[in-house]
Amino acid sequence: MKRTAAIVSLSALLITAGCSDSKSDGGKADPNDEKQASAEVVKAFAAGWVKAWAPEGKPTEAAALTDSPTTFGKRLDDVDSALVAQSAKVTPQGEPDCADDSNCTQNLEVETVLRGIGTMKWTSTAAVVKTDGGWKIKASGDTIYPGLGEANYLKRVRTLPARASIQDRTGKPLTSNRPVVIVGVASGNTATAATYSAFTKFLEVDGTKLWNRAKSSPAGQFVDAITLRAEEWDKLRPKFANLPGVLTMGGTQSLPESSSFARSVIGTMKTATAETLKNAGPTASSQDQVGTTGLQYSFQQQLAGTPGGTVTLRDGKTKMAIKEVFKQEGKAGAPVRTTLDTSLQRAAEAALATSKLPASLVAVQASTGQILAAANGPTATNYNRAFQGHYAPGSTFKVVTSAALMGIGETANTPLTCSNTINVFGKSFKNYDGLAPYGAGTMQKAFNESCNTAFISQHGRLPADGMTKAAALFGFGRDLNLSIPAYGGQVPAPKDAVAEAASMIGQGTVTASPLQVAMIGATVKHGTALKPVLVPAKDQAGPAASPLPPATTNALRTMMRTTVTGGTAHILAANGAVSAKTGTAEVVSNGKVITNGWMVGFRGDVAFAAIVEGGESGGKAAGPILKNFLGRFQ
Known part of the structure; x- marks a missing residue:
């Protein structure tokens, strides 16, 4: 799912941890050595977790430090995906609390950036057990988030505030959030040549490029092609009704009164690309409709405001919410007042x-x-x-x-002669075709009649x-x-x-x-x-x-x-x-x-x-x- 992270060798650490039961008093393990060994494993585990939730990271390193690498690796990856984590900071707290020389616990302070929402913080507990292979982290969901256990899960919901309007000089909205339909195709080979031909003919979308995008997209994905006003799609819908692979998705978009009104100034909006996502700021998502040109692009962050979101802990069997564990209120965008009339x-x-x-x-x-x-x-x-x-x-x-x-x-009354042509160092200049040379006149007459030769005749006088x-x-x-x-x-x-x-x-x-x-x-x-x-x-x-x-x-x-x-x-x-x-x-x-x-x-x-x-x-x-x-x- 994520960028391959280098899997560091843990052999030295595990051997050290496994050999830390030195006998110093009547054959008993030194409790200070056991705590140190436990702490080292927790520290390495925290570092592996951070790498797992980095962009394109993998859970391999963290999972290898648990007593069930395969199970825990998938669990850590699933939570990462559920939260849409952009990054994580995992910090062991204090010293391990050891019940005996084989069982210790240590709290982990976790801080993760939920992509497109904000930062979520919590404290979980890593249980560390001493096994024949050395010290291991118990592969429990509670290690990731308290209450996850073996079956429960976290669910994230992101909410976008209504986009603020671009206004005219009196404060009247030039844009408002209007119903739109995003038209696209199913990924893979569901759509046919006739489908792509219709996109080209009726929507002015490059059917070949759309087909290439659909072929290269993962199975089951919606490949967007164009966003239309709802009323525009209603007129075109019959032309696509019987074509395979056509998919639509409803929504709203900040639009002016018509598709042409002040378009090049107000600008347009589309699903974010790498370039426009960067302009949209750290809380934007690749699925967002963002400004691509004009004022919609220049004032994207001001108009969009700040998204909000919640994370709930849910029962793995009933799918019902157990409790809300994170909530961030969104902040409405601010309008942009222009001078347009x-x-x-x-x-x-x-x-x-x-x-x-x-x-x-x-x-x-x-x-x-x-x-x-x-x-x-x-x-x-x-x-x-x-x-x-x-x-x-x-x-x-x-x-x-x-x-x-x-x-x-010179003045408006300075005499200037309007000839048919004038030669300047071998270059001949003439008047526009509708003007006949009238001979003697003034600067004002040359201006009124737009005589080129009259003005050019003065070129030698200018510095x-x-x-x-x-x-x-x-x-x-x-x-x-x-x-x-x-x-x-x-x-x-x-x-x-x-x-x-x-x-x-x-x-x-x-x-x-x-x-x-x-x-x-x-x-x-x-x-x-x-x-x-x-x-x-x-x-x-x-x-x-x-x-x-x-x-x-x-x-x-x-x-x-x-x-x-x-x-x-x-x-x-x-x-x-x-x-x-x-x-x-x-x-x-x-x-x-x-x-x-x-x-x-x-x-x-x-x-x-x-x-x-x-x-x-x-x-x-x-x-x-x-x-x-x-x-x-x-």
């Missing part, structure tokens, strides 16, 4: 559902940096692109570029680290230290003029997540870049950089507003006092150059960003999604 999260997901391409949307409170919504669509995914995606931000980054140029003295420093004022380049993984963007100092030119239009080595791009909009609205916050009790709030110069802030606000009223973000013109900037970023996917469509902006205290992978442009791809989103709340 339930209504805005629903609005974000509904808006993304209209997209045919992969898309993400993030909304933040500009005045605090608190994240109000974070969604990925059009289908649910465990990968949180909204927080972790590494994307070229494209022309949304012209907000940062404009700030950089204003930092060297080498100009874009990097400007980006830092918007919070770029720092570890976000959020409760769940998130990417804060990167704007490396350009290695040459071409790289600098590319960075001015959000290309080249510039990367950002949708969350970080949303923080661009928040910075313009608030005037200072703030640290994003998802869980106020854990995530650090406050400024992420020095404030933008007031003149720069005011100019950027005006430029973003006029981009909606008369520029590339005009699709949002009917959605109130919205300010925005579009972006189209060229990326290479599967060897082909495609474009991602971006838009960043704010309305009131809500700043936002959206990206559509493979979108034609920001206005045509991200624009309709944000129009839908903004139309769902005031």
Whole structure:
């Protein structure tokens, strides 16, 4: 049952113990020698017991010191299994109490960690008898636990407290414990090819991998495959009704209102694996449903609380409880309060559902940096692109570029020419396909129309680290230290003029997540870049950089507003006092150059960003999604 332990040689000990009856007074054994011999055997027995209940240990060493090794070894192993002991500490107490020179007893203080529950302590008594073969421990169940005798046994029951909820910003539960069905197969060869095919077809479970797991699992085991909401299984049950080997097990799991709602932020739960069990803490069990992603993973121990349990001594014949010998009360988990706004999260997901391409949307409170919504669509995914995606931000980054140029003295009225192309040391840059060059203009017009060549024409005026420093004022380049993984963007100092030119239009080595791009909009609205916050009790709030110069802030606000009223973000013109900037970023996917469509902006205290992978442009791809989103709340 357990890891093979080295079986130490006991010959020397037993010979010493057996020869300890030296005659020193009228042919009688010296009682001090008898006590010492008895104590040595008890000490060795205690050490063997500890090894027996160690992970993958065996009872061989302890059993060899008894007068019935085979019987006692099984008994010690059975109690170990019944308690699900993780480890044991066995300590002889005081000196042996010897009735005569052949019979001694000595108490043992036992402390064992019950896996997934806690520590149980008791005192048992080892009876030691002198035989022809030396001193031996009596092979009695009472040596293990008082009252076990020859037939009684110990029974353990572990109880889990209800998992605490993940809450929105008002304290409303985003998750609750809902009925689920764990669907799997019987181990061995009970299930057929048709069974595994159904798992692949209807449950999107890899049937081949499931079959391999079933083949390698011990006989009689339930091999879990997937956990479904009870209502989902009710719809699928008829498709599995006549297939051999299908097994189900009911239970509850902490789930949001739907399988897609805030999935990549809230996270998912599954039966523990080696990795997630380690994260779940010392009282978790391999059979537990634990957090595997998102907040469910990050706050697993807080949400799960502490399990409780009991151990009862039971009659070997009637199976009835004789008495309760151990009890530990469980401790309920504590909820995790987030900054998410339930209504805005629903609005974000509904808006993304209209997209045919992969898309993400993030909304933040500009005045605090608190994240109000974070969604990925059009289908649910465990990968949180909204927080972790590494994307070229494209022309949304012209907000940062404009700030950089204003930092060297330019203004919204600085003349900038929009040409069809511009050459930088042999590299030709062009505008997005929908923009015809209009010639003379200003920075504000270049911003409104998103003219690449106009901004790149100023690259020679910026210092080498100009874009990097400007980006830092918007919070770029720092570890976000959020409760769940998130990417804060990167704007490396350009290695040459071409790289600098590319960075001015959000290309080249510039990367950002949708969350970080949303923080661009928040910075313009608030005037200072703030640290994003998802869980106020854990995530650090406050400024992420020095404030933008007031003149720069005011100019950027005006430029973003006029981009909606008369520029590339005009699709949002009917959605109130919205300010925005579009972006189209060229990326290479599967060897082909495609474009991602971006838009960043704010309305009131809500700043936002959206990206559509493979979108034609920001206005045509991200624009309709944000129009839908903004139309769902005031």
